[in-house]
Amino acid sequence: MKAVERVSGRAIPYGAKNVDTDVIIPAKWLKTITREGLGEGAFETVRQQSGNVFDDPAYDGAPILIAGDNFGCGSSREHAAWALLDMGVRAVIAPSFSDIFSGNAVKNGIVPVVLPAEAVDRLLDVAREGGEVTVDLETSTVTTDYQDRFPFELDPFRRHCLLNGLDEVALTLERDDAISTYEHRRETARGWLATGTDTNANAIREEGRP
Incomplete structure (x- = not known):
């Protein structure tokens, strides 16, 4: 697993609430025997809608996703984290996450950042205006080009694993x-x-x- 200290760049202003893992990666994509290529199926049903943010060239390769409450609910499929990673997403910011999704995200090097709804709304505005967002694990803060600064908390053990690139195998080898x-x-x-x-x-x- 690749270590994560800082994730910075454009952010995808998704903002939807109660996004389940079947929306993140539909069940038909679970037949694959590799993690590679899952990004193609990520948010497939959303991408069928005209004008969706995921096909907007402005957010191509954006490493941060901004979502609404209860992101990653539904099934426990780890493929949801794999699909986001294959898209290039290294951090997801939301008011709350499903516990299982949050755990799967950390195990795959994705930072799940929990912020108050007001802060998330502000970040959505910044993303839509074209500003960049930075998630800094060293300082546990989210900042923007517009001098916004939002502190966040992350379980110390999960933070340690992300900063040092430690998955279960690496932890065992320690x-x-x-x-x-x-x-x-x-x-x-x-x-x-x-x-x-x-x-x-x-x-x-x-x-x-x-």
């Missing part, structure tokens, strides 16, 4: 020495677990005992 020490100690004390051979059971069978 404990590699401790794991190796345990495995060595276990093999010394209970070697038959590693070999699949129970020496006591073998001895009993050799003696013909039941």
Whole structure:
């Protein structure tokens, strides 16, 4: 997972509330065996509408998405985070998120920023006016070209993972020495677990005992 310290650029002023994961990535796209290309199916039903923000050239490649309350509700599909990432989105700003989506976002290097509705409305205006938005994880603030500054809170562990690019695999590897020490100690004390051979059971069978 790529570490995230700062995400800056144009922001997509979506703003819709209660956007579920089926809107983010429709179920028919879940048959893929790779994460690549899911951005093509992201917000497919929204993109069928004329004048939608996702097909507006002004927001092409924008790394930030601004949404409404309860973003990412519905199913637990991690494909929703994968689709956003494939679009180039590295941060989503909203008044609230589904807990599962928020967790999936962090695991894939996307920053879920919770701000009050008034702040989100202001950022939507800034995005529509063409201003840039910056999400800074080091200072836990969102700023704009117009001197707006909004502090946000993020779980310390999630913030640590994002800043250091740590997913579950990387977190496990951080404990590699401790794991190796345990495995060595276990093999010394209970070697038959590693070999699949129970020496006591073998001895009993050799003696013909039941």
